[in-house]
Amino acid sequence: MAEHASRRCCLGWDFSTQQVKVVAVDADLNVFYEESVRFDRDLPEFGRSQAPPGPASSGRLRLLPAQSAFSGSPRRTRGGVHIHKDGLTVTSPVLMWVQALDIVLEKMKASGFDFSQVLAVSGAGQQHGSVFWKAGASQVLTSLSPDLPLGQQLQACFSITDCPVWMDSSTTAQCRRLEAAAGGAQALSRLTGSRAYERFTGNQIAKIYQQNPEAYSNTERISLVSSFAASLFLGSYSPVDYSDGSGMNLLQIHDKVWSQVCLGACAPRLEEKLGPPVPSCAAVGAISSYYVWRYGFHPGCQVVAFTGDNPASLAGMRLEEGDIAVSLGTSDTLFVWLREPVPALEGHVFCNPVDPQHFLALLCFKNGSLTREKVRDESASCSWGEFSRALRSTQMGNGGNLGFYFDVMEITPEATGRHRFNAEGHEVSAFPRDVEVRALVEGQFMAKRLHAEGLGYRVGLRGSPPKVCQARAENPVPGPGASRVNSADQAPCSSCLPTGGCGPVPSSPACPC
Structure with missing residues (x-):
C-alpha cells in the first residue's frame, strides 16, 4: 500500500445492501486501493441490545437498537437488512451505514492512505432506499467535531432510524393510490418512467406519512441512500x-x-423535504472541513453527486448509445442506453447518469441464475462444461424449438411454469437434453430483446450492431478474468462481467470468484 499512498486519485464509494466499500482510482482509471465493511460480519451489534456508546477513542460504537418506522422490527440484520414479521417490510438501520463509513475511513487512515491526494469523491447507493433526517440535523452536519466519529455525532439526527430499502414490498395500497392520482399505471409510467412499484421511494414515503405522521412531520429532509451518502461527505x-x-x-x-x-398523492410538503434535483454528474460542493481536519483531505476536494447502483453500473461499464449490458445474476438485469424511450407497464426508464438528455432502460428478470442452474443439473449432469458442450452441439435457432422457463413468478412478464414449443408451434412436455439447454438460453435472451424493444431499443442503432456486455455464467470459456475459474465444472458467479469483476451476490457459496 505504501508505494501507492500518494497517487492523485478519486474515491468511489458504494453504499450497497450488504456493505460499504471504497475504491481509489488514479488518472489512468487504475484501481489501486480497496477497502470495505460488511454489515453482518463487521457490525453484528445492529440491532442487538448493547450498553450505551463507550469512549470515542474505542473506534467502535456500541449503539442501542434502532426504533423502526414500522411495528414488529426484528432485532438483527441478515444480509444487511431487517426482514419484518409480515415478510413484506424490509428495512436497514441508518446508523449502521454511518458507522460503516467511520470504520472504512479509519482503516484507510491506519494503512497510511494519503487523503490529501484525493481530488474528488463520488459513489453509488442501493437504489430505492431512503433516509429521513430529523429537524435540526442540518445544524449537526455543518458543525461536526473532527475529534469524534460520525456515528457518535449523528445518533439523534434521524426521525426514522430503521429505513425502508429496495427489498420492501409492503406498499401495494400506496401504489394503487398513486396510479389512480396519475390517471392510471400507463400514465404514471409515461410521466415518471415506471408504473408504481412497492419499493419506489414515493410509495415508501406515503406509507410512513400514513402510519407514522409524527415522524414525517419531524422530518426536515428526505434523502435517497445515494444523496444521504453524499451528504455525509x-x-x-x-x-x-x-x-x-x-x-x-x-x-x-x-x-x-x-x-x-x-407529490400530492404521497405526502404534504414533500417537495421542500426533497429539495431540487440535479444532474448526476454535478459537483455539489467541497468536502466538509470535518474530513480535512480528521483525515487530511485537501479542502478543495470536490463532492460529485452520488447516484443509484443501477445508473452507476451503466456509467461504470462505460456504455454508449446503442449498447446493451446484461448482468446474469440471481435475477438477470438488462441495461440499455436510449435516446427516445417508450415507458411501459413492464421495466423502468431512468434518466441517463452520463448524458442528461438521454435515458437508461432497465429490465429485471427474476428467473436468472437459479433457473439456469436447475436446467444445468437436469440436462447437463450438474456440469457447466456439459452445459457449454450442449450449446455448441445445437444450431442457432434450435431447429425451431422454443422454451420459456419461469420456475418462480416472473416480473417481466408476470408468468410461471415451463412452456416448450416445437417447430410446428405445438406445446410439448419435454425436449431432448441438448435442445433443452439451448431452448433455455435462447428463450431468455429473446425475452430480453423483446422487452428492450418494447421500451424503445432498436437493434443496429447508427447502422452497426450493438456491443453486448454479457456475464459468462452459461459458458465458462477462458477469457478476461479466466484465471479465477479452476475447472470447466466451476462457473464464475453470475455477476461476473467480461472485465473480470465480481459482483456482490455469487450464484452459489462455491463460486470460485
Whole structure:
C-alpha cells in the first residue's frame, strides 16, 4: 500500500445492501486501493441490545437498537437488512451505514492512505432506499467535531432510524393510490418512467406519512441512500440526482422536475423535504472541513453527486448509445442506453447518469441464475462444461424449438411454469437434453430483446450492431478474468462481467470468484 499512498486519485464509494466499500482510482482509471465493511460480519451489534456508546477513542460504537418506522422490527440484520414479521417490510438501520463509513475511513487512515491526494469523491447507493433526517440535523452536519466519529455525532439526527430499502414490498395500497392520482399505471409510467412499484421511494414515503405522521412531520429532509451518502461527505444536504431520483415514481423524467401530482398523492410538503434535483454528474460542493481536519483531505476536494447502483453500473461499464449490458445474476438485469424511450407497464426508464438528455432502460428478470442452474443439473449432469458442450452441439435457432422457463413468478412478464414449443408451434412436455439447454438460453435472451424493444431499443442503432456486455455464467470459456475459474465444472458467479469483476451476490457459496 505504501508505494501507492500518494497517487492523485478519486474515491468511489458504494453504499450497497450488504456493505460499504471504497475504491481509489488514479488518472489512468487504475484501481489501486480497496477497502470495505460488511454489515453482518463487521457490525453484528445492529440491532442487538448493547450498553450505551463507550469512549470515542474505542473506534467502535456500541449503539442501542434502532426504533423502526414500522411495528414488529426484528432485532438483527441478515444480509444487511431487517426482514419484518409480515415478510413484506424490509428495512436497514441508518446508523449502521454511518458507522460503516467511520470504520472504512479509519482503516484507510491506519494503512497510511494519503487523503490529501484525493481530488474528488463520488459513489453509488442501493437504489430505492431512503433516509429521513430529523429537524435540526442540518445544524449537526455543518458543525461536526473532527475529534469524534460520525456515528457518535449523528445518533439523534434521524426521525426514522430503521429505513425502508429496495427489498420492501409492503406498499401495494400506496401504489394503487398513486396510479389512480396519475390517471392510471400507463400514465404514471409515461410521466415518471415506471408504473408504481412497492419499493419506489414515493410509495415508501406515503406509507410512513400514513402510519407514522409524527415522524414525517419531524422530518426536515428526505434523502435517497445515494444523496444521504453524499451528504455525509458534504457536511450539508446533498441534492437527489436525476438518475436515482427517477427511481422514485416522483420525478418527471423528461422535464427533470418533481411531479406535483405525484407529490400530492404521497405526502404534504414533500417537495421542500426533497429539495431540487440535479444532474448526476454535478459537483455539489467541497468536502466538509470535518474530513480535512480528521483525515487530511485537501479542502478543495470536490463532492460529485452520488447516484443509484443501477445508473452507476451503466456509467461504470462505460456504455454508449446503442449498447446493451446484461448482468446474469440471481435475477438477470438488462441495461440499455436510449435516446427516445417508450415507458411501459413492464421495466423502468431512468434518466441517463452520463448524458442528461438521454435515458437508461432497465429490465429485471427474476428467473436468472437459479433457473439456469436447475436446467444445468437436469440436462447437463450438474456440469457447466456439459452445459457449454450442449450449446455448441445445437444450431442457432434450435431447429425451431422454443422454451420459456419461469420456475418462480416472473416480473417481466408476470408468468410461471415451463412452456416448450416445437417447430410446428405445438406445446410439448419435454425436449431432448441438448435442445433443452439451448431452448433455455435462447428463450431468455429473446425475452430480453423483446422487452428492450418494447421500451424503445432498436437493434443496429447508427447502422452497426450493438456491443453486448454479457456475464459468462452459461459458458465458462477462458477469457478476461479466466484465471479465477479452476475447472470447466466451476462457473464464475453470475455477476461476473467480461472485465473480470465480481459482483456482490455469487450464484452459489462455491463460486470460485
